[in-house]
Amino acid sequence: MKPALLAAGLAGLLMTPAAEAQVSGDVVKIGVLTDMNGVTADITGKGSLAAAEIAVAEFGGTVLGKRIEIVSADHQHKADIGTGIARRWFDVDGVDAIADVPNSGVALAIQDLAREKKRIVLYSGAGTTALTNDRCSPYGFHWTYDTYAVSHGTASAVVKAGGTSWFFLASDYAFGHQLQADATAVVTAAGGSVKGAVRHPLNTADFSSYLLQAQASGAKVVGLANAGNDTVTAMKQANDFGLVQGGQSLAALILFLQDIHGLGLAAAQGTYLTTASYWDLNDETRAWSKGFMARTGMMPSMLHAGVYGAVRHYLKAVAKAGTDDADKVAAAMREIPVDDLFSQDARIRPDGRVTRTMYLARVKAPAASKYPWDYLEIVRKIPPEETVWPLADSKCPLVKAADKG
Known part of the structure; x- marks a missing residue:
């Protein structure tokens, strides 16, 4: 190749993206x-x-x-x-x-x-x-x-630990509906049963009527298919109602670090959750x-x-x-x-x-926490194939297009 052509070729290869940026x-x-x-x-x-x-x-x-x-x-x-x-x-x-x-x-x-x-x-x-x-x-x-990931991570762990009958408290919008449906599928596929469910408005201040229905159901597990302050409020009031003391367990299908911080380890200890990351x-x-x-x-x-x-x-x-x-x-x-x-x-x-x-985690007991925000024990890593919707069942047109390609 002639030197001039070689130089031109190298110049093209070395051209930075910014030179052609749009x-x-x-x-x-x-x-x-x-x-x-x-x-x-x-x-x-x-x-x-x-x-x-x-x-x-x-x-x-x-x-x-x-x-x-x-x-x-x-x-x-x-x-x-x-x-x-x-x-x-x-x-x-x-x-x-x-x-x-x-x-x-x-x-x-x-x-x-x-x-x-x-x-x-x-x-x-x-x-x-x-x-x-x-x-x-x-x-x-x-x-x-997504709701599939956290429900499969958390609900499956709780069922395996003996929590075979459930009652759901779900937030009444798309997220809560889907989380309840996904968790129900996990519970029933594992041989468990769902005794009932109730839905509440977003940002509910009083969960008393919903918790009374959960108590009356006789379910071993009360599954919280909500998020943020709704989860924190429901867990605090469940403690006031004596649900756990009465023999029922709480399963927060999605629980965040800030929720645990607000609840305190004494109220949240032992709760399983699924998380995509952890600071520590x-x-x-x-x-x-x-x-x-x-x-x-x-x-x-x-x-x-x-x-x-x-x-x-x-x-x-x-x-x-x-x-x-x-x-x-x-x-x-x-x-x-x-x-x-x-x-x-x-x-x-x-x-x-x-x-x-992702990670299956459990909230630490107060005595096990060694420093501020030391709230979680990682139980196990969850590989991606356990927490994503199977592409074979997908209704997304992009998946079909990729298959044809």
Whole structure:
């Protein structure tokens, strides 16, 4: 090859993505749509915003030579408010991607809008499996957990320990409905039975009538298919009603570090839970989490860790794609490895579900806790194949398209 041609070839190979970058508005803008003041504010909220900001800071604040900007808003657990914010972000403010979105009803509404607008959404706080099943989107990525994962991890452990008859207290919206259904399937498949169920409004202050029904059912296990402050309130009032003292057990199908912090170890000890991450796993997670605590006053929930990992991966995909174009970024997200402090053996399936190692944990007794936020004993690692919806049963069109490809 002639020297001039060789030089031209090397120049092409060494050209940086920034030299060809196509970034809309000369800024990569990410919106954290979360719950700042409601029932899940402690496990999402300001912590989710901080997690996104930390991911941007670690990236150096720029990608493809363009500034990265974070904006945030509170959807108030209302689908119309959430979609109104998202529509303005997409149409007026130039937001390229949305992160977090606790509340499955809000998330499903955002999923439909983002599919129409061709914008990326990184779900950490939402739990419904519909996001990667019949309501899947090429632009939607379900990052941290879903109801299938936590119900299979926790309910199966409780049934194996002898909790064979259940009564459910479920929050009355998409998340609670799906969590109850998934846990019911696990219990019955393992040979257990469900004695009944009752649903309560979001952010319920008085669980007395629901707990009386649970007591009257005679079930060995009262399964809490709710989240955040609803779980904490239900567990506190169950203790006041003497459910455990009367021979019943509580199973919180989704329980977060902040919930345990609010309850106290004396009230929460012995409770099984399934989590996608834990701050105290190793030296690297401890170091990151101490920095997070310095900003927020708490250790990260798995949802906070999920926002951090999702935003980090999104920015890596923008860098690889050389653009913030959603189609190209979504393709890059599926191509590159998921690699952050809290993601082990993780990958992104065609339906947008991130499959990852999860952990079956048990809340420590007060005497076993050696330092602040030392709340969990890891019982075992749960491999990804035990906690994700089988693709063979998927109703997601993206899965069928991938199979044909």
